[in-house]
Amino acid sequence: MLCPNCGFENPDGMKFCGECGSKLDRKCPNCGTANPPKFKFCGECGASLAQGAAAPSPTTASTPPPQPVQPAPNLTARPAAKLGEADRRTVTVLFADVSGSTRMAEHLDAETFSDIINDCFNRLSNVIVKYDGTIDKYIGDAIMALFGAPAANENDPERAVSVALEMQEVLRVFSENLQRRHGFPLSMRIGINTGEMIAGWFGSEVKSEYTVMGDAVNVAARLENSAPIGGILVSHTTYLQAKGTFEWEPLTPISVKGKSEPLRVYQPLRVAAVRRGVRGIEGLESPFIGRQD
Numbered sequence: 466m467l468c469p470n471c472g473f474e475n476p477d478g479m480k481f482c483g484e485c486g487s488k489l490d491r492k493c494p495n496c497g498t499a500n501p502p503k504f505k506f507c508g509e510c511g512a513s514l515a516q517g518a519a520a521p522s523p524t525t526a527s528t529p530p531p532q533p534v535q536p537a538p539n540l541t542a543r544p545a546a547k548l549g550e551a552d553r554r555t556v557t558v559l560f561a562d563v564s565g566s567t568r569m570a571e572h573l574d575a576e577t578f579s580d581i582i583n584d585c586f587n588r589l590s591n592v593i594v595k596y597d598g599t600i601d602k603y604i605g606d607a608i609m610a611l612f613g614a615p616a617a618n619e620n621d622p623e624r625a626v627s628v629a630l631e632m633q634e635v636l637r638v639f640s641e642n643l644q645r646r647h648g649f650p651l652s653m654r655i656g657i658n659t660g661e662m663i664a665g666w667f668g669s670e671v672k673s674e675y676t677v678m679g680d681a682v683n684v685a686a687r688l689e690n691s692a693p694i695g696g697i698l699v700s701h702t703t704y705l706q707a708k709g710t711f712e713w714e715p716l717t718p719i720s721v722k723g724k725s726e727p728l729r730v731y732q733p734l735r736v737a738a739v740r741r742g743v744r745g746i747e748g749l750e751s752p753f754i755g756r757q758d
Contacts, residue, residue: 548673551665556613556677557625557703558662559598560689561589561632561655563606569649577647582606585639585651592631596624601676607689614664614677622659622706626733629655629697630711656688658700687721688730701729712737 468475473484480489492499495512505514563585570578586608590600593610597618601609610628612621633653640650660681666673684700692698704713712734718727 551663556662557621557659558685559610559625559657560685561608563653565651566606588635596628622703623710625657626707652694654692655697656685657703658685659703691719699731704731
């Protein structure tokens with residue numbers, strides 16, 4: 466070590482300089498504290514006493530090194546192990562397709578058109594959520610909603626039909642205002658079907674989503690495509706579980722792609738003034754006793 470008095474190079478471990486006899490206390494290059502010759506680090510601040518070592522600043526010596534920033538968790542990503550997890554369950558599927566938007570898009574500015582469609586979908590989606598339905602996806606001008614997956618209620622078919630009736634009313638009011646402001650109305654067709662499906666996570670490791678699969682989904686889409694503008698088509702399976710709650714108009718069976726036999730379909734008109742206690746089992750009625758008042 467170097468003598469602080471004469472600069473003579475002394476062997477490590479010496480207490481006095483071999484050239485001038487000065488005491489060889491090692492001063493810390495960081496805080497200036499004198500340390501015994503054998504100390505390798507300052508007993509006051511912990512700085513290295515090795516010759517040629519860079520003197521750390523007081524801030525650096527007392528501040529812990531910065532920790533790496535952890536990336537925010539991806540709340541939409543699904544672990545690969547979850548992909549393909551599914552179960553078999555009875556689900557009611559509702560398809561609603563807005564008509565008239567193509568003509569509107571041709572005549573309105575793109576931003577104005579997108580604002581109108583977003584406002585429309587927001588109003589319709591609120592109705593679905595109101596009845597505990599799940600918005601499965603938006604497909605162009607259409608909405609696909611589920612009742613019974615992932616959460617199930619005992620009256621999911623009734624909820625789906627209630628949503629369809631209320632959605633048509635919401636769109637009717639929205640369309641009247643739209644006609645006055647921009648000169649273009651909107652209308653909607655709705656199809657509803659209940660059946661056994663596979664519900665779970667489908668897709669790939671890159672992107673997956675919770676949805677349902679099965680022939681019953683295709684039937685719901687076919688009913689929506691066959692429904693009249695402004696109308697609602699309900700399958701026989703949905704009708705059997707919701708017929709006591711609404712007034713109905715039986716329609717002529719329709720032929721749809723992929724089905725060898727015509728489908729029995731019904732048009733819900735309104736909530737029944739007097740609800741019959743029918744739910745799920747054909748022919749079962751539970752009238753109130755002594756409750757005429």
